[in-house]
Amino acid sequence: MKKILxxxxxxLMLSCGNSAEKVSEDPAxxxxxxGDYELLEMDGEDISSEGFIFNFNGEExxxxxxxxxxxxxxxxxxxxxxxxxxxxxxxxxxCEGKMEYEEIFGEVIPEIRNxxxxxKDLIFLSQDNQELLSLQKTEESE
Numbered sequence: 109m110k111k112i113l114x115x116x117x118x119x120l121m122l123s124c125g126n127s128a129e130k131v132s133e134d135p136a137x138x139x140x141x142x143g144d145y146e147l148l149e150m151d152g153e154d155i156s157s158e159g160f161i162f163n164f165n166g167e168e169x170x171x172x173x174x175x176x177x178x179x180x181x182x183x184x185x186x187x188x189x190x191x192x193x194x195x196x197x198x199x200x201x202x203c204e205g206k207m208e209y210e211e212i213f214g215e216v217i218p219e220i221r222n223x224x225x226x227x228k229d230l231i232f233l234s235q236d237n238q239e240l241l242s243l244q245k246t247e248e249s250e
Contacts (some may be wrong), residue, residue: 138184138191138223141166145230145243150209151216152239158209162243171196175210177203182217191232193217216240 147160162173171193172181180198184191195218198210220240222233232241 138164138169138186138225139166141225141230144246144248146246147241147243149242150212150240155209158206160209160213161246175213177201177206178210184220190221191223193220 141164143164145162145164146156147158147162148154148156150160158176160173160175162171164171169184169186170181171184173179175198178199178201180196182193182196184193186192196214217240219234220232221235222237224231224233228245230241230243230245231239232243234240
């Protein structure tokens with residue numbers, strides 16, 4: 109009896125320890141995406157200190173947020189397993205030293221075609237699977 113309990117407890121520990129994070133590469137899963145995300149990398153550059161915060165509303169297929177200085181909104185559509193963002197619309201305030209990344213963001217977002225979604229991370233990719241945007245869900249949204 110002790111052997112059976114020992115084997116069952118080992119099996120239980122192993123099954124709990126091997127729970128892998130779910131990763132999806134299906135843009136259709138963006139429909140269930142809601143909440144705030146911090147932009148960590150853009151076009152391969154670490155910009156986590158710039159304060160870009162994005163809010164996803166999957167039901168409305170809308171991305172909005174703050175790009176360090178200005179606010180923006182962009183809509184997207186999903187066709188044939190490809191996600192396409194419209195160019196973002198935003199405010200036009202001038203902020204010394206904060207405009208460079210906003211301009212890059214405006215150029216990068218229309219290039220998005222693919223996505224990788226996990227529990228906390230969101231990575232947008234170009235048509236040739238180059239990483240364009242890397243985001244992480246904020247603690248407030250968890």
